[in-house]
Each structure stands twice: as structure tokens, then as C-alpha cells.
Amino acid sequence: MPKKQNQKNTQSDVTPKEIRSDRWLRNQHGTYLITYPKPGTYELKPIANHGVHIRTILFLLHTHGCEVQYVLQFFTPHGHVELRVRHEDLADERAFLNVAPPGFALTYVAHAFTLLRECLMGDLVHATREATLTVLGWYIWQKKPVFAHAGGVIRSEVDSSGIKLETGFGTVKNSSLVDIDQLCSDVPILAGQHRPIEKLHVQVPEQFRKYRLHTPTSEAESREAMRAVFDLLSLGKPDVTYICVSAIFVTVIRDPRFALFLYGETCNCWPRLSISPIPGFTSRRIERCPNNGIDDCR
Secondary structure: OOOOOOOEEEOOOOOOOOEEOOOEEEEOOEEEEEEOOOOOOOEEEEEEOOEEEEEEEEEEEEOOEEEEEEEEEEEEOOEEEEEEEEHHHHOOHHHHHHHOOOOOOEOOOOOHHHHHHHHHHHHHHOOEEEEEEOOOEEEEEOOEEEEEEOOEEEEOOOOOOOOEEEOOOOOEEEOOOOEHHHHHHOOHHHOOOOOOOOEEEEOOOHHHHHHOOOOOOOHHHHHHHHHHHHHHHHHOOHHHHHHHHHHHHHHHHOOOOOOOOOOOOOOOOHHHHHOOOHHHOOOOOEEEOOOOOOEEEO
């Protein structure tokens, strides 16, 4: 049996004790199909021994497209259990039971899993939507440029609708940054449900995990982190480092039209420092120039 994904117990006052609609009822006693045999009366047909619903739709954005995952919340007598699953885990009964928490079971009602899946798919309309970025750099989110880095996301208030980028062939085109809301709305399972992403997360590649520092928990720790940034100024000559270190901050709080150009003698760190923000703006390669041995952007 595969390992349960991100399973945890929660007991929060903001979590509802039951979820009810015209057709479904879900609480700690089970998931029920509501039928109406006669006008003014109804019956509850149990299809699972725990209530379950989709609380959050998670979009995992990577270089090959967008993967859909869900945060399921199970109502049990011992509290609420949250479980992160893939869209494929809802494809059939066996796959779902393999990731469900211990003790969960379907009833003997005919087509119990088909009914449960129909119930869960109905949650997609109202479930919160969050996206996880696995590629660092610039994106468009809610029509604003955002920069994903190892520590999270920095948002700019600059309107990106009129941004033009040079193509290298004497012409310009509209910004080609990935629009997070558009990419997530193009997922087939959510066709026609155009809703914005409410929250962003960053999942850094393995080689960048050491760059994801924890959030300072005290004012003293915040001061120490700020002093560490100032230490970068001592990496080279002040007339180079003061410009480059400041420019790295400017690039992620301004829009992608920002550019930095430095010139000077070699061996002063300026070639590598000056191109450090470039991967946030372009997919072009950063190569090594065979003529003079300095970094060059092609």
C-alpha cells in the first residue's frame, strides 16, 4: 500500500462540523446521498463511513505544464484529517482507498464510489485554489508581475498589461511571462470555471533548498538577516557592489523592463554580479565567452 501523502489531523473552530447541500450530507458519521421519495420528505443513503470533501485545489506548475492535486478533508469521530492527493487518485475505487486514511470505508450501496466521486467533483466550484511554483523567476498573477524566489513570492504593483519585450529581431511583442491564472484555468477538469488563484507557494528545486531560509521569528533575528545582506557589499569594490546588490532588490520589486548595465576592468566581479538578475527575466542561456573568459548572455 503506498504511503499516505501529507496526512495530518486538525481540530479547528473554523472547520465546519458538517457540509450539506440539496443532494449531499457530510459529517463525522459519514457521507450521505439525500433522496426525496415523497414531496416534503427525504432519506439519507450512506455511501461512506466518514464525511469527505475537497477543501483546496492545488495546481503544481512545472516546466512541462500543470498538475492538479487536491486537499481532502475527512470528518471522523476523532477530528478532521487532511490529505493531499493527486487527481489520478480519484480515478477509481482502488486508487482512492489506497490513499484514504485508515478506517475509511465505502458502504454496500450500489455504485458507492461513483456517487462519492460525483459528490467530490461538485466541490470544485467552491473549493479554494492555490498554486505551487516549481520554477523560479517572473510570472503574471492577477494581472501583476510576481517574482518567485527560494524564500517565496514578491509581488509588484506595476500593471503588466502594456509591457513590451524586445525579440532580438528589431520588433517587440507583448510580455511572454506565464500567466498563472490563465494556465490553471486551462486545466480540462476545470473547463469553464474561470476563477483566480487565491494563494501562491514556491517549491524550490533540490539544488536551491539551502537558499530557502526560515522566516525570522524575532526582531533580533530580522536585524541579523539584514546585516548579512550588507555583508554582500564587501565582496568587491564599493563602486561595483553597491550598485549590484541594490539592483538585485530593485529587479524583484519593479517590473521586468528593468535593466542593469555595468562596464569596467576585469577581475572586479562586475560581469557575474551584473547578470545575476537576468534568469528572472529571460529563458536565454548564460554562457561563458571563449574570447575573454567572462560571463556572457546569449
